[in-house]
Amino acid sequence: KVLYYAGFVRDITAQKQAEKALGDASTLYRTLVEQAPVAVYIDAVKENIETSIYISPQIQKITGYTPAEWNARGFWHSVIHPDDREQFLQENDRTSQSGDPFDMEYRIIHKDGSIVWLRDIAKLARDEDGNPLYWHGTLIDITEQKNLQQNIRQSEDRFRKAFQASPIAICITTLDEGVFIDVNNSYLRLSGFRRDQLVGRSATDLGFMDSKERKKWVKDFLAAGQSLQSQNSPFITVSGMVLDTIAFYETIEVGGQKAILSMFYDITNQIQVEKALRDSEARYRAFVEHIP
Numbered sequence: 001k002v003l004y005y006a007g008f009v010r011d012i013t014a015q016k017q018a019e020k021a022l023g024d025a026s027t028l029y030r031t032l033v034e035q036a037p038v039a040v041y042i043d044a045v046k047e048n049i050e051t052s053i054y055i056s057p058q059i060q061k062i063t064g065y066t067p068a069e070w071n072a073r074g075f076w077h078s079v080i081h082p083d084d085r086e087q088f089l090q091e092n093d094r095t096s097q098s099g100d101p102f103d104m105e106y107r108i109i110h111k112d113g114s115i116v117w118l119r120d121i122a123k124l125a126r127d128e129d130g131n132p133l134y135w136h137g138t139l140i141d142i143t144e145q146k147n148l149q150q151n152i153r154q155s156e157d158r159f160r161k162a163f164q165a166s167p168i169a170i171c172i173t174t175l176d177e178g179v180f181i182d183v184n185n186s187y188l189r190l191s192g193f194r195r196d197q198l199v200g201r202s203a204t205d206l207g208f209m210d211s212k213e214r215k216k217w218v219k220d221f222l223a224a225g226q227s228l229q230s231q232n233s234p235f236i237t238v239s240g241m242v243l244d245t246i247a248f249y250e251t252i253e254v255g256g257q258k259a260i261l262s263m264f265y266d267i268t269n270q271i272q273v274e275k276a277l278r279d280s281e282a283r284y285r286a287f288v289e290h291i292p
Contacts, residue, residue, distance in 0.1 A: 022238050023105050025075025031146050047142040049092055050074055061142045061171070062118075079169070081107035081115065099132065105142065117146040167240035169235075171198070175251065175258040178203040178214055190266055192238035232271070235264050244271045262271065 021155075041052050055067045070073060080088050084106040095102040103124040110116045122137025163170060169187040173180050188195060189210040196237050222229050233247035245264040250255040251260045 012108070026073055038141070039138050039139040041122075041135075041139065042136065045124070045132045045134060046096070049077055049089065052076065057138065062139065063108060063116060079108045081109060083107070095122075095124075102135070105146075115143070116141060117143045150156065169245075169263060170261065170263050172252070172254060173203070173262065175218070175259050178218075178260075181254055181259060187264070190235070190237070190243070190264065197238070207238075221249060232267075233264070243268045 025288070040054075040056040040060075041060055042054040044053050052071045055070045058066060059070050060066050061068070065075075065079070075086060077089065087103065091102065091104050094100070100125075102120065105117065105119050108116050108118060109180060110212075119140040120137060121140070122135045125133045127133055127138050138224050164184050166184060167186055167213050169184070169190040171180060171183040171187050179200065179202045183191075183193075183195060183198055191198075198206070203209055204214055209217070228249040229247070233245050235243040235245040235247075243266050246267055247265075248263045250261045253261050
C-alpha cells in the first residue's frame with residue numbers, strides 16, 4: 001500500500017529562459033546569415049578542400065550552384081578557374097597547417113559558364129583550450145569591383161598611350177598648388193626641361209608665375225566651369241624663352257585628387273610670320289603713299 005509520494009520541485013525558469021534565448025539567437029543568426037549579401041560557410045579543420053559542413057543559400061545566387069551541389073565531395077575546388085586553382089590549393093594547405101586566417105581572391109566558373117570573382121575570407125574557430133573546431137568563412141562576390149578595376153586599368157592604359165604619343169605638349173598638375181604630376185615627351189621637347197626638373201615642383205617654384213598670379217588664374221579657371229581656352233598663352237622654356245601658345249585646360253581626377261590637364265599648341269612661328277607680314281604690309285603702304 002502506497003503511503004505517500006516523495007518529490008521535489010526545482011525552479012528551472014532561468015534554464016528555460018536561457019534555452020529560449022539560445023534558440024532565438026540561433027534563429028536570428030541563421031536569418032542574418034541567409035539574408036546577408038555574401039555566402040557563409042563552415043568547413044572541417046582537416047580535409048576541408050573536399051567538402052563543406054555548411055554553405056548558406058546565397059551561394060546559389062552568387063555561383064548558380066545549390067548548397068547541395070556545392071557541398072558535394074570535391075566540387076568546390078573543381079569549379080575554381082584553372083589559372084587560380086593551384087594557388088588556391090597551396091594557400092589552403094598552408095593555412096590549414098599553420099592555422100593562419102585564409103584571405104584570397106580567386107575566380108570560379110559560374111554554372112552558366114561565366115566568370116565570378118570571389119573574395120574568400122576564413123578564420124579557424126577554437127575552443128577555450130585553443131583546440132581547433134572548424135573553419136568559419138565568407139565568400140563575397142567581387143566581380144563588379146574587378147570588372148570596374150579592369151575598365152579603369154584599360155582606360156588608364158589608353159590614356160597613357162595617347163598622352164605619351166600626342167604631338168601636343170601636355171602636362172598634368174595639381175589644382176590646388178599647381179605641382180607637376182606628369183608631362184609627356186612633347187612637353188619636354190617644347191620646354192627643354194627634363195622630367196625630373198618638373199615633376200614634383202610647382203609653377204611658382206619654377207618661376208612660371210607668382211603665387212598671386214596663380215590664385216587669380218585658378219579663380220578664373222573655376223569661374224569658367226573648370227574648362228578654359230586661353231589664346232596666346234605664354235609658355236616658358238628652360239632657357240627663359242617665352243613661346244606663344246594656344247592653351248586648353250580641363251579638370252581631371254588623378255589618384256583621388258583634382259588635377260588640371262593642360263595642352264599647349266605652339267604658334268610662335270605663326271605669330272612671327274603674321275607679324276612679319278603686317279610689317280611688310282605697313283612698309284608697302286608707306287612706300288606707296290610716298291610715291292609722287
